[in-house]
Amino acid sequence: MDDVFRALADTSRRLLLDRLHGQPGQTLGELCQGLEMSRQAVSKHLAILADANLVVSLKRGREKLHYLNPVPIHEIADRWIGKYQRAPLNALAALKTRLEEKKDDQ
Amino acid sequence: MDDVFRALADTSRRLLLDRLHGQPGQTLGELCQGLEMSRQAVSKHLAILADANLVVSLKRGREKLHYLNPVPIHEIADRWIGKYQRAPLNALAALKTRLEEKKDDQ
DNA sequence: TTAATATGCAACTGTATGGTTGCATGTCAA
DNA sequence: TTGACATGCAACCATACAGTTGCATATTAA
Numbered sequence: 001m002d003d004v005f006r007a008l009a010d011t012s013r014r015l016l017l018d019r020l021h022g023q024p025g026q027t028l029g030e031l032c033q034g035l036e037m038s039r040q041a042v043s044k045h046l047a048i049l050a051d052a053n054l055v056v057s058l059k060r061g062r063e064k065l066h067y068l069n070p071v072p073i074h075e076i077a078d079r080w081i082g083k084y085q086r087a088p089l090n091a092l093a094a095l096k097t098r099l100e101e102k103k104d105d106q
Numbered sequence: 107m108d109d110v111f112r113a114l115a116d117t118s119r120r121l122l123l124d125r126l127h128g129q130p131g132q133t134l135g136e137l138c139q140g141l142e143m144s145r146q147a148v149s150k151h152l153a154i155l156a157d158a159n160l161v162v163s164l165k166r167g168r169e170k171l172h173y174l175n176p177v178p179i180h181e182i183a184d185r186w187i188g189k190y191q192r193a194p195l196n197a198l199a200a201l202k203t204r205l206e207e208k209k210d211d212q
Numbered sequence: 213t214t215a216a217t218a219t220g221c222a223a224c225t226g227t228a229t230g231g232t233t234g235c236a237t238g239t240c241a242a
Numbered sequence: 243t244t245g246a247c248a249t250g251c252a253a254c255c256a257t258a259c260a261g262t263t264g265c266a267t268a269t270t271a272a
Binding site: 116118143144146147151154167168169 | 259260261262263268270271
């Protein structure tokens with residue numbers, strides 16, 4: 001799961017996921033279009049995303065088609081975020097008002 | 107939102123969130139107990155979490171009480187993960203079986 | 213006031229990371 | 243077969259980052 005969090009930490013990689021979500025099966029070259037990065041930079045990002053299993057790929061001739069794999073994101077949502085969904089929002093709201101009352105505290 | 111993803115990328119910081127989730131209002135010293143890190147390392151992590159608004163704190167005398175703020179996590183779940191929840195799992199499953207059929211691709 | 217406690221700040225270090233350039237490999241088309 | 247195209251690999255660079263050590267500041271208690 002660490003791989004997934006690490007992979008998601010970078011804006012460029014989240015952008016790539018976003019693009020693959022919008023249009024699945026894009027090649028490396030297609031993913032590069034419109035980006036400021038070099039092809040090799042994109043390739044490295046894709047490798048990191050693939051290591052985290054967030055992207056799977058399929059070779060077709062000299063091209064490589066890339067697909068978003070939402071499963072790790074689902075798992076994070078279920079196993080990790082779910083835990084914090086049950087966090088006491090009301091208790092925090094009360095704390096926040098206390099903090100706002102005496103703003104000098106930082 | 108970038109701050110939040112960055113903050114969540116580190117295992118130690120997720121551990122700290124976990125501890126604050128289990129027992130809210132802990133001081134820096136309390137959070138250090140049982141960890142291998144130095145106090146300053148924990149302090150830095152807390153600063154990063156605070157920048158991302160994942161942790162809010164409240165000064166009480168010479169102590170500083172730390173609380174988990176689940177709001178940014180909720181926002182990520184709603185605004186970001188929600189988008190991928192609607193990703194076509196079936197299409198991917200089909201792709202995966204294709205990949206497994208000819209494993210030499212990778 | 214003084215000592216102990218709790219935290220904050222700053223400088224420094226090693227390593228991870230994002231990015232580049234250059235070249236190699238593999239595949240398609242003429 | 244030859245050239246163009248798509249991708250892969252390796253070395254290199256600058257910066258970010260996690261962590262440390264050392265000292266400063268602020269609060270409590272004797």
